[in-house]
Amino acid sequence: MFAHSCMGANKKTGTAMIYIFIFLLLLPLSAFSSAFPSPATPISTEVDQMYYFIHVLSLGCGLLIVGAFILFAVLYRRKNNSQATATVHHNAWLEWTWSIIPFFIFMFMFAWGWLVYDKMRTPYKNALEIHVYGQMWNWDYVYKNGRKTAEALYVPVNTPVKLIMTSRDVIHSFYVPAFRIKQDVLPNRYTALWFKATRKGLFNIFCTEYCGTGHYSMLSKVHVMSLEDWEKWISTDPYEGLSMVEIGQKVFRGRCTACHQTTTQKMIGPGLAGIFGSVRHFEEQDSLTADENYIRESILNPSVRIVKDFPDQMTPFAGLLQEEEMTGLVEYIKSLKPEK
């Protein structure tokens, strides 16, 4: 009948299964080479230990189970069509054992996970408080003394920090992989995060709640500096001694790079190089030559004129920029020349 035509192939399939087994063995091992961004907070180390523990345990259990089925596959391969089979229906002792052992493993993982989580969620006393605002598609930060920045989240090293976060539009999520922390940022209330960075440096911030076209470009950095440097930073006028163009560039890096490039390349919005003085075409079929006032209006109330072939998605910056920053931006955009 049909079964005997593939007896030979059964052996090959058996060998193939052994390859599968080796495959299982190798893949997770590679995990250890580069799994995490290196930890930069005390909690990170605890999270990593737990992570490795459960993955090694899973690997062990996985090997046992896959090992068993490969062993069975080899031992009980059908050799002839009349081969008798056992009639084991069940085995209460065995079944209880393999129900109870996973139960305890899972409860153990739950408890450990909860303990570390609880630590993450317990506020540090006397933490430095910083307000974080999310909006499509950038983050900006406001300090207690009124200092605002969108360039990066500046914090001192070895100091507990509390972030008080809210969104100006849809839901976003604030994620710092190197700190192993994440929290959704909601439009109708505050949520909070705590951390204490133990290393100086720059660490990525990602938005991890889908928020539209520019979700992927809603990036920022935590800039961890020494306490002295940070104190100097927070107490000096951010724009002191800078030229107008330099001020504009600073603001641009914090607020505009999610949607604009400084070349002629388009992203979510048009590339801004060379637009000053050129003829702009709009969705309403009209056009004009870009002067200072056009640029100013484009930034404050972008919906007034929508550039042709682009969506009406730019954040209106009215109320979000100081006059000095506004002028800086205009001058900066004027200075952007198309690359030859």
Place this chain on the structure above:
Amino acid sequence: MKNYLNEKTGLWSWLSTLDHKRIGLLYLFSVLTFFFIGGIFALLLRLELFTVGETIMGPEAYNQIMTLHGVMMVFMVIIPGVPAIFGNFFLPLQIGAKDVAFPRLNLLSWYLLMTGALVAIVSVVTGGVDTGWTFYTPYSIRTDNGTIWVVVGAFIMGFSSILTGLNFIVTVHKLRAPGMGFFKMPLFVWGIYSTAVIQVLATPVLAITLLLLTLERMFGIGIFDPKLGGDPVLFQHFFWFYSHPAVYIMILPAMGIVSELMATFSRNNIFGYKAIAFSSVGIALVSFFVWGHHMFVSGQSDAANFLFSIITMLVGVPTAIKVFNWVSTMYKGSLSFETPFLYALGFIFVFLIGGMTGIVLATLALDVHVHDTYYVVAHFHYVMVGGTLFPLVGAIFYWFPKMFGKMYSELLGRTAFALIFLGFNVTFFPLFFAGTQGMPRRYYDYIKPYETLNQISTVGSWLISAGFLLVLIAIIHSLLKGKKAPDNPWDGRTLEWQTQSPPIHENFEKQPEVTRGPYER
């Protein structure tokens, strides 16, 4: 020889059929079509992610295709997949019935699915939907109007799901053959039955949620939008109250198939029949109380997180039991490695990885780090593709001889499996690392350090597609050139193997009577 395929002919005889087997094939055809479209979307997404920066499309196109891929694969492929195709075709056969309890309702369900799908596809034409398949508010309230269409489509498809579930519950209760007690039912029937319960209880919640969303969008009634005084997180609770159990709508019937395959190709009694049956029902019940594990960082209270984490861990237990039982079924069996059995074994391997990474995600402190990263993407593809699609394809090969009366080519079948299995792991395994390193999901573009992992993954996606193409070729080849199939090619014990291949119009020449357990030899 007369059978259900040649009894009547012509397109209309199919479109107006009340025969559960023909309706099963209608579903088979439509679901496979959706699957191929959804698959092409997936290939495009992976291709775009091949390099940093723009590879083949811009961010808007990417987000729309990502949404369509998700919506199609979830609502049009894996939710209707196993229950609607194989539940329809084999549930009545396996319990020795002539048809399902309500044949007309059954046909209506198919038309509802098609209508819903059509409406959703209209969204592609009327302008893009870029919310992701989860439609989170308030973003989904603000973005383009196409969203309404997709939501209305999902709403209609939900009714298809509810009616199918209802039909199956009544069928199982009322139409079993004489002598078939509940504990003499095949495990596939148990899987379908547990699923049907979830479909009937959970889908209405989705329907209500989607309705509220539509009302909010159309008439500005404040429910989820904070601008109107609503609460966006409420939407997430509603949504996951359905969508978490929906994961089990996808997986329970697939597990039923795996039980059938393990027993048949091991020529053995299934190990721990009652444990498998009860664990299906157990999973179905507990699944209603774990939705909050999708929301550990949404701002819900720590107390809620505590409860959702511990209950989620509990789901692990019946799941583990099933795996142990399947492996034990091989013990002292007589194993033969035809294509369907390979899919069952592949399932166990892949499902183990999916399940264990599920435990990682249920562990609060770990979830905070990997939530909404590619770790989650990898996890749910392991569970949904590995857990649902592998058994589904396995079932196509297993029951092909019964459905069409033709044998398929083992060579094609096995090669396709090897490609799919390999390609699947190459595509999704690296994504666990990308996620652990912090790469967020739903990103059109990523930073340089993630590039290598993404490239490996994209190459994997080509392997899988080659595999699925080969499955298609195997099917066509067999329909055209396949040898005639015997009534019982695999020496299976369940009732569907006791009628001819393909079965006659009302399944059995004379009413079968059941005197022994489903897998007894």
